[in-house]
Amino acid sequence: MSTTKLVSWNVNGIRAVMKKDFLTSFAQLNCDVLCLQETKAQDEQVIEALGDMSEVGTYYTFTNSAVKKGYSGTAIITKTKPISVTMDMGIEEHDQEGRVICAEFDAYYLVTVYTPNSKNDLSRLPYRGNWDADFLAYLQALEEKKPVVMCGDLNAAHRDIDLARPKPNYNKSAGYTQQEIDALDNLESAGYVDTFRMLKPQEQKFSWWSYRAGARERNVGWRIDYFWASSALKEKVLDADIHTDVFGSDHCPVSVSLAID
Secondary structure: OEEEEEEEEEOOOHHHHOOOOHHHHHHHHOOOEEEEEOOOOOHHHHHHHHOOOOOOOOOEEEEEOOOOOOOOOEEEEEOOOOOEEEEOOOOHHHOOOOOEEEEEOOOOEEEEEEOOOOOOOOOOHHHHHHHHHHHHHHHHHHHOOOOEEEEEEOOOOOOHHHEOOHHHHOOOOOOOOHHHHHHHHHHHHOOEEEHHHHHOOOOOOOOEEOOHHHHHHHOOEEOOEEEEEEHHHHHHEEEEEEOOOOOOOOEOOEEEEEEEO
């Protein structure tokens, strides 16, 4: 039995975060796999920005960039070479923005996702509804073969405890509408476990803060970055955390440690 540590981090631009001690933070996180969201760069630019990672270790890097340059994008950086890696969901409507990567390992699939934001005026909420339904179906199709670990910026808080100011944001702000809450409920109903909340049901800790009005200093934040796992992996979850002491982005990294046979 070995322990595998997985980390997910919305870096809000890989080229920007590289200038903010990213490699030092990466080394301190000491993980086996790092999943990134919002790389905001084309595939070759992500590789170029990461540069020589030999001081951190030997890693395989997989990237998925948006058609639109400087927008969205995801990456997986892993010590262990996956059995296979696939990009996107295979749905044209959703596959233009580099939002999904799936890496297959012996015991599970690891999916990283950067879920579309509903926008401040909620104009993208109808599209978001289609995305959430299709993404859940995508996860369930994978799970027919082996268990799934899903991580990333889901751009939604699940419960009142997951944001500093739930009442003024409920059904008014992107990320805390009933539709978005229902989508996370649907994940639970389908048997997926929010690993942090499973282990720390009463702990209030956030993973994203607005750059405005000193929100991070005042800890006026949201928990919108997650690790969810198939119920088959529930007993293998050893730890889950939110690394609020790591800076460089408006998000901080989140992690899960699994006991893998």
